[in-house]
Amino acid sequence: MTNNQSTELLFELSHAGRRCQRLPASDVPAALDLLPADAVADAPPPLPEVGEIDLIRHFVNLSKRNMSIDTNFYPLGSCTMKYNPKRHERLASLPGMANLHPLTPDAACQGMLHVLWEMQNILTEIAGLDAVSLQPAAGAQGELTALLVAAAHFGDQGQERTRVLIPDSAHGTNPASAAIAGFDTVSIKSNERGLVDVADLKAKLDDRTAVFMITNPNTLGLFDGQIAEITGLLHDRGALVYLDGANMNAIVGMTRPGDFGIDMMHYNVHKTFTGPHGAGGPGSGPIAVRSFLAGYLPAPMVVKHGDRYKLDHDRPKSIGRVRSFFGNVGILLRGWCYIRTLGPAGLREMTENAVLNANYLLSRVKAAYEVPHGDRCMHEFVASARNLKRQRGTSAMDVAKRLLDFGYHAPTVYFPLVVPEAIMIEPTETESKATLDAFADTLLKIREEDAAFLHDAPYTTPISRPDEIKAAKEPILRWKP
Amino acid sequence: MSYVLNTPADQRAMLQAIGVSSLADLFQAIPAKFRLERPLNVPEALCELDLQQHTEQLAGRNLSADRAVCFLGGGSYDHFIPAVVDAVASRSEYYTAYTPYQAEASQGSLQAFFEYQTLICQLTGLDVANASLYEGGSAVAESVLMAMSIHPKRTKVLIAESVHPEYRRTLATYAANLPIQVATLPTPKGFLDPDDLRKAIDDQTLCVIVQHPNFFGCLEEADALGKVCKQRGALYVVSFDPISLGILKRPGQYGADIAVAEGQCLGNPMVYGGPYLGIMACREEFVRKIPGRLVGQTTDRHGKRCWVLTLQTREQHIRREKATSNICTNQGLFALRAAVYLTALGPQGLRETANLCLQKAHYLADELKKVPGVALAFQRPYFKEFTVTVPGDAAAVIERMLQARIHAGLPARRWYPALANGITIAVTEQRTRRELDAYVAALRGG
Incomplete structure (x- = not known):
């Protein structure tokens, strides 16, 4: 109504x-x-x-003109749209938390510092690395922060390393962050299995390489089992390996980036540890690094002396700061609530079921949609409407739009760029088998629908097929009297 | 506990459909030597009741603004948040939605962001506003990245020392490996003297950044500084206090090319530093250089007015290393809160709020000046924040005042060694005369 x-x-x-x-x-x-x-x-x-x-x-x-996790299944690949527990909202709004000024003297915010110190330690453990900065406001800012850390490290070593290598399947933030950090970017091809083309990596790897940024599992939802070889190659050349942690929901508690050779990484707390996405933000993008990089992390960090916590601003080698104040604490609090609710066993259960749900949905969908990169995935998979388009004239966008009519948010489409007509599906662990079955049935049904009919979908939403070209050609970005 | 719904029977059925025999089989792609064979060393699970009590106990160890009278500012302020802000923002249709890439499923948020963009244009007197950046400090850094793409041949950035020290530090960090030099212009008199800017600026100057009112609380010579920038063709970037625009001239009225702000004051809780709201607005001609998401108006296939994300070819997911910024996730929920806040206040409410801040700040300053040894640090007009010098060690005074449950202000020495005994005091509309008098009494008391 x-x-x-x-x-x-x-x-x-x-x-x-x-x-x-x-x-x-x-x-x-x-x-x-x-x-x-x-x-x-x-x-x-x-x-x-x-x-x-x-x-x-x-x-x-x-x-009421929005879809949201609380109202609709939201299988949006790369975004980890899992349920946002209500207790988080209440706890993050406690007056003692919400009304706390960021420049409150340390002695007057020991409770807050306790939470943040614990969060630093938890994220260090999950990463299998040595130190964490909670400061970055989102994943992209975490990437930038880590690349600045890498630049400072190489600067101290007197090494002129100017390049960052990035797989062609990576999120667009990777190259954009590298550019701001002052690096040239070099694209590394994916092989026919959707993994890093190691031959191409070897060909482009040289002494100018500062960092290789890998998303593992990658944006195709595949864990790159060549990881030991890849990190070995980079380390032999004295370069660092960065993990884009957008897909941590696939591996928390099952393996640790530090254990498979990663030197630095970011978390998306709002994805993996379920901060509400707020129609675009806020997020929180802490980074974890190895001990030899810890000194370069932004200031301040929370330290504990005896039973007292304090903010340590005295970090002479630090790159500085990437924002004002401590970080996106409201999101960190929610992530902390989630981790404290799940505990070690719950975190493992989360990961196992995220991967189970994705593989189950893949097994249901692959009968009708091409899945170019195999019949097994981690937390998400990428189907393709290439054949569907060829055979019936139905594009990935048509499928996405039609799903809205059935009450499902559309998957991510046309990303990653390495898959034509990509439909990227991430169900998350908080959905039931029944929901996945109903969604799969709908996808199969849409496949059989008339292409011309699909081309005008959706039919039940407040609007349908906005003219995006017009919006960009003569931009109207504000109301005028 | 976890929020997983699959029962063991579900799991068995699903594994069978997949064609594997165990959950572990699904993780075969991870080389065996890298699999974690022990539980994570993180604290044991708490049920909701335990977590509530534990968190309440921790929250109770924070002297938050509801338990000690807050005169702390520096970009985060204890302003009043009307109930309508929380009522709207707690609609889960807004806060559990994702970025509105699918316009048909996101008209609610898209229209709200279009309204936010319009409200920010109305507030600043500028032509274009984006749909938010992270917060005030990185917004300053983003303004420089933007200025670099507008003036690709110029290399110098000038920033007043009176700009928030953490914003300046953020800019220095962002600029570390970029082909620009950032020079800080001293402000020993509590503001940037336009003559000093005239001497420092040249035709290599990309942009000039000031904060108005500045970190000390003082007003800058906003008009005169803008004229100096214009003469040398440098972009004029102003970091402003949104609440101050209830009274002060708007950035568009004194010639700002790019205006940025910390939007926490617009209905967002302080929550120890974030998430906040990075505001950015600019003149029309720079629209294709602005970072971050933009919502535009268009029509759908039935000709109905609607809203979409637009000009996305500026952004990282399309343009990659050539994007105007690396920003992806923004602060959508806080842009929504700011839109509700500004609408709830309206023009008169914003003016009244600003006027209460102004009047109360001046009352407190005047009363403090009567305390022996206390003086204003600068002879400059100010809005809701001001810096005083106190007899003795400012940090000790602040600590003593805290015993009386008063957060007295920020110790200026932390960022400005020359202001050894300085305290920067912020006064919002929430402070009552009784609290202001108590402040003076507590300061005298020592």
């Missing part, structure tokens, strides 16, 4: 003189001319003027 009431733009709802907030009268003696006239605006900003019920109806009715 959707309702359009008050769903015009806020600015169209505006009615001069309406408001939802009245501030108290000032309780201090009024003073005039506190500011120089030329600094003061004649009028306040022309914000909309609406009443509280307008505001609430507006946003509540609009919210």
Whole structure:
């Protein structure tokens, strides 16, 4: 039962003189001319003027035009859209946590520092590495931070290493982060099995190589078993290996990046440890590194002396900081709640079932959709609509859009770039067999639907097939009177 | 416990369908020597009740703003958050949704972000705003990356020492390996003197970054600095306080090319530093250089007005190493909160909030000036924050005030050694006269 009431733009709802907030009268003696006239605006900003019920109806009715984890199965590959437990929201909102100023003296925030110190240790253990910085705000910022750490390390060694090698199946953030960190990027091919083409890696690896960034399992959902050979090659050349930890949901508790030769990595706490994605963010992207890189990590870090915690800012070799204040603490708190709820056995169960669910769904889907890279996967897999398009004229986008009509969020499509007509599916461990079966049945059904019909899908959503070319050609990025 | 739904019977059926005999078989791709054969060494599981009690106990060890009167600022402020903000943001249709790549399934968030972008344009007086960056510090760094792509041949960045020290440190970190030099312009008088800028700026200057009001709380000569930038063709980047724009001129009115801000003050809890909201707005001509997601208006196949993510060829998932930024995940939920906050306040509410901050800050400063040995550090106009010098060690004063459950302010010496006895004090609309008087009494008391 959707309702359009008050769903015009806020600015169209505006009615001069309406408001939802009245501030108290000032309780201090009024003073005039506190500011120089030329600094003061004649009028306040022309914000909309609406009443509280307008505001609430507006946003509540609009919210019904979203799919979300709480309302729909969301098999969005690469994003780990698992259930966001409600207890996290309540605990992260406790006044003692939510109302804590970031520059509170250490002695007055021992409870918070305890949580953050414990989180540093937990993420160190899960990584199999030696030190963790909780500062980066998201995975991409974690990548940048780690690459700056690598650059500082090589700078200290007097080594001029200018290149970062990146598989062609990698997330776009990898090359973008490398560029900001001052490196040239070199693309490494994937082989026919969807793994790193080691011959290509060998051909491009030289003394200019600073870092190889690997996503393992990769964006095809495959664990690259050549990892020992790969890290060996890099280490023999004195280079470092970075793990893009976006796919940690496939391996937590089963293997540890440090154990398979990784030197640095980031976590996406909002994915693996389920911070709500907030329609785009916030995230949290802590990084873990080996001990010889620990000194370069951003300041501050939480340290413990006896039973007291403090923020250690005295880190002379540190790269500095990549943001203000400590980090995305609200997301770290939620991740901490998750890990504390699951414990060691629960974390393993999480991983096992994420991989079980993905493989089960793969076994159901592969009858009707081509899966170019094998019949086994980790936490996600990539199907292809290439044959479907050739045979019936149905594209990956058509399948994605039609799924919306059945109440499923679409999988990630057209990524990774190495698979044509890619449909990237990640069910996560928090879905049931029944949900997976119903989803698979729907995919099979869509396969048989008429291509022309599919090309106009979806039919049941508030809008259908927006004109994206028009949006980019004559951008309208704000309402104007 | 975990949130897994598969029962042992489900698992057996699923394994059979897959064609393997055990869960371990699914992990064969991981070389045996790398498989972890022991449980992770992490704390044992807690049920919800235990976790609630444990976390409450930890929260109780924090002297948060509800337990000690908060005069701490420096980019994070104890402003009032209207109930409507939490009511909207706690709709799980918003907070458990993903990035709105599938427009048909995301019109709620997309429209809200389009409204956020418009509200930020209205707030700043600029033409274009993105759908959010991480927070105030990296927003400054992103503004420099953006300026580099606008002026690819220029190499110098000038930043006032009165800009938040952590923002400056963030910029230095981002810029470490880029082909630019960042020079800090001293502000011994508590603001950047336009004459000093005139001497430092040249035709190699890419951009000039100031914060207005600045870290000490003082206003900058925003108009005059903008004119100096314009004369030399350098981009004028201003980090502003969104609440201050209830009273102060908007960045677009004094010639800012790019305006950035920490948006925590717009309805977001302090939560020890994040997640917050990086605000960025710019002039129209730079729209294709702005980092981060943008929501644009278009029509669907029935001609109905709707919203989509647009100009994505700027972004990392399309442009990879040539992207305007590496940002992917942003702060969508906090952009939503800011949109609700600004709408709830409206123009009058924002002005009243700003005016309360202004009046109360000045009342407290005037009362403090009556305390022997206390003086304003700078003879400059200020908005809601100001820096005083106190007799004796500022850190000791702050510690003593904390015994009276007052977070007295930030010790300026931590970032500015010359301000050995300085305390920077922030006063929001939430502070009552009784609290302000208690502050003065506590300071006198020592």
